[in-house]
Amino acid sequence: MKVTFVEPKGAFEGFSFGWVNQFPMTGQLYLGTILKQRGHDVEIRKESLEDIDPAKLDCDVLCLSIMSSTAKRGYRIAEQFKKHNPDKKVIIGGVHATFRPKEALQYADNVLVGEGESVIVDLVENGYKKEIIQGRPCENLDELPFPDLSLLKNVKLPLYYTPVSTSRGCPFDCTFCSVSTMFGRKFRFRSPKSVIDELNANRHNKIFFYDDNFIALRSRVKEIMRLMKENKTKWQWVTQATTHIANDDEMLKLMSDTNCHVLCIGFESINPKTLKEYNKHHNIKGLGTIKKSIKKIHDAGIQIRGMFVFGSDNDDKKAIKRTVDFCNVNNIEYPQFTVMTPFPGTQLYEQLNSQKRIFSKDWRLYDCHHVVYKPKGLSAYELQVKLNQAVKDLYWFTKEGTRFFFQNFTKSIQILKKCAKWSKANKAYLRFLKKIH
Numbered sequence: 001m002k003v004t005f006v007e008p009k010g011a012f013e014g015f016s017f018g019w020v021n022q023f024p025m026t027g028q029l030y031l032g033t034i035l036k037q038r039g040h041d042v043e044i045r046k047e048s049l050e051d052i053d054p055a056k057l058d059c060d061v062l063c064l065s066i067m068s069s070t071a072k073r074g075y076r077i078a079e080q081f082k083k084h085n086p087d088k089k090v091i092i093g094g095v096h097a098t099f100r101p102k103e104a105l106q107y108a109d110n111v112l113v114g115e116g117e118s119v120i121v122d123l124v125e126n127g128y129k130k131e132i133i134q135g136r137p138c139e140n141l142d143e144l145p146f147p148d149l150s151l152l153k154n155v156k157l158p159l160y161y162t163p164v165s166t167s168r169g170c171p172f173d174c175t176f177c178s179v180s181t182m183f184g185r186k187f188r189f190r191s192p193k194s195v196i197d198e199l200n201a202n203r204h205n206k207i208f209f210y211d212d213n214f215i216a217l218r219s220r221v222k223e224i225m226r227l228m229k230e231n232k233t234k235w236q237w238v239t240q241a242t243t244h245i246a247n248d249d250e251m252l253k254l255m256s257d258t259n260c261h262v263l264c265i266g267f268e269s270i271n272p273k274t275l276k277e278y279n280k281h282h283n284i285k286g287l288g289t290i291k292k293s294i295k296k297i298h299d300a301g302i303q304i305r306g307m308f309v310f311g312s313d314n315d316d317k318k319a320i321k322r323t324v325d326f327c328n329v330n331n332i333e334y335p336q337f338t339v340m341t342p343f344p345g346t347q348l349y350e351q352l353n354s355q356k357r358i359f360s361k362d363w364r365l366y367d368c369h370h371v372v373y374k375p376k377g378l379s380a381y382e383l384q385v386k387l388n389q390a391v392k393d394l395y396w397f398t399k400e401g402t403r404f405f406f407q408n409f410t411k412s413i414q415i416l417k418k419c420a421k422w423s424k425a426n427k428a429y430l431r432f433l434k435k436i437h
Contacts, residue, residue, distance in 0.1 A: 001041070001061065002042075002059045002061070003032070003035055003043075003059060003124060004042075004043050004044075004058075004061070005032055005042070005044040005065065005151075006044075006046075006047065006052060006062065006063070006064050006077060007024070007025055007028060007045070007046045007048075007070070008074040009047035009048045010048075010367055011073075011364045011367065012425075013418075014369060023159075023161060023163055024046055024163060026165045026210055027094070028065050029044065029148070029152075030117055030144055031063070032147075033147055033148040034117060034120055035120060036151065040124070042151055043059075043153050044151045045153050045154070046155075047073070049154055049155060052077065054076075054081040055080055055081070055083070057081055057085075060088055060089065062090050063091045063093065064094070065093055066095075066097055066104070067095055068095075068096045068366035069363060069364060071096045071097075072362075072363055072364050074092065075104075075107040078090045089109045089110075089124075090107065090108045090109050092107065092108040092111050093111065093113075095178060095343075097113070098113045098182060098345065099178065099343075099345035101113050102132075105131055105132060108131075109127070110123060111131065112133050113133065115135045115137050115138055115183070117144060119133055119135050119136070137168070137183070137188070138188070139188065141167070141168065141189065141194075142190055146197070146201050147163075149162070157203065158205050159204075160205050161207065161208040161238065162205070162206070162208065163208055163210050164207055164209050164210065165190075165209075165210045166189065166190045166195050166211055166224070167188060167189045167190065167211045167213075167214075167216065167217075168183045168188045169184045169187045170185065170212050170213065172213075174278055175277070175346060175351070176278060176342070176346055177346060178343055178345035178346050187216050187217065191220075192223040193227070195227075196224065196228065196231060199228070206235055206261070207237040208239070209238070212240055213240060213242060214240060214241055215242070218248060218251060221251070222250065225254040225255065225257070228258045229257060233258065233259075236259045236260075237258070237260055238261055238262045241264070242265065242266070243265060243267075243294070243297075246292070246294075247293075252296065252297065253300070255300065256300045256302065260302050262305055263302055263303070263304055263305070264307060265304055267308055268309050269308065269309065269315075269319075270290075270323055270326050271314055271315065273314040277313060277314055278312065279347075291330055294330045294331075294332070304333055305332075305334040305335075306334065308323050308335065309339070310340065310386075311339050311371065311373075311383050313377065314377065315375070316377040317382060320386045321386075323337070324390050335394055337387060337390050338368035338387075339369060339370070339371050341368050341370075342366075342372065342373055343366060352373050357373045358373045359380075360372040369387070369422070370426075371383050371384045371433060379436065379437070381436065384430065388423065391415065391419055392416065392419050395415045395416055
């Protein structure tokens with residue numbers, strides 16, 4: 001049977017993290033690999049890398065994995081595919097479908113909720129009379145096959161960043177995040193040996209460990225890095241972590257020795273009240289402690305992609321400017337600014353929806369760069385304009401942006417072009433926001 005997985009493209013890829021959108025989702029890679037090992041003809045297509053005409057997709061089963069920002073495009077692909085192939089099957093899964101299964105079912109034969117490795121074979125080969133299918137969490141991640149990257153079409157291997165997932169779940173319960181709801185609040189880990197075997201199974205340029213908190217179990221991560229040293233791996237690698245990593249000198253030394261290039265750190269805010277609102281209690285350490293942590297990470301030769309979310313009820317008109325200054329003073333190499341977004345499946349969505357503060361449920365706008373709710377400390381329009389201006393200030397030849405402009409001229413120009421493109425495409429939306437009170 002011929003099975004095609006498609007990851008639809010969103011309307012906007014982001015000012016400063018469009019690079020992330022070039023990476024394939026590991027969920028599709030795992031499911032596709034399982035089906036290939038069963039003897040099916042499988043391919044995975046990422047629409048951000050190629051134009052896809054749904055009418056020309058040649059497959060028996062079309063599997064779509066959607067996030068909120070890509071949901072409408074995914075539904076459109078499903079409709080067009082079904083129009084030309086009424087007897088073929090459409091399966092929709094992914095985080096948005098997990099939390100909006102009845103909505104997704106309007107466009108699919110089956111909707112897969114949650115993790116799909118345990119049910120994908122039966123779903124493709126036999127089908128289910130029950131239209132919404134609940135997947136089961138994979139308790140032993142070592143049992144999963146290594147993702148077969150050759151399933152990715154129209155990409156050149158090795159990828160610029162090879163995606164590697166070594167854990168699932170998160171015990172934290174940040175109000176704006178759906179990870180713990182999607183994968184559970186219990187960490188599940190792969191063994192160090194399994195991770196190293198996967199690394200040795202492929203060629204790499206660089207590696208991106210996809211884990212939401214790679215250092216959650218420090219003894220395991222240290223063993224992974226010791227094995228990397230023993231194997232004399234030379235690839236640069238990137239991952240996500242918290243500033244707590246700076247409290248462990250042995251960890252930092254191992255990361256430096258194994259060519260950790262960048263740490264993606266979710267600072268989220270420099271305002272302790274905002275962090276409490278986000279339920280980021282594990283990040284509340286005081287700015288002095290955070291600054292010391294940043295310095296220790298830099299001293300280890302590791303750069304920082306600092307991720308900040310604006311628009312909490314404790315953010316005022318000066319919050320974004322203070323954050324820009326914080327990034328400059330502490331030499332954050334890659335600041336990433338986004339607006340708080342009430343994704344389905346999060347506490348934030350339930351809270352704002354019950355308060356009737358969400359004024360748009362056009363999922364295309366749920367890309368972390370469009371304001372879709374009424375903030376408290378400033379208007380929706382002010383939040384949108386200040387977010388966009390902060391990005392420009394950082395990467396343009398200004399007092400705030402001079403450092404970034406000269407450190408990475410090419411990247412700065414790319415980001416500024418995206419800012420201009422966003423402003424041109426969203427003139428009507430900005431006029432709409434002005435009317436929101």
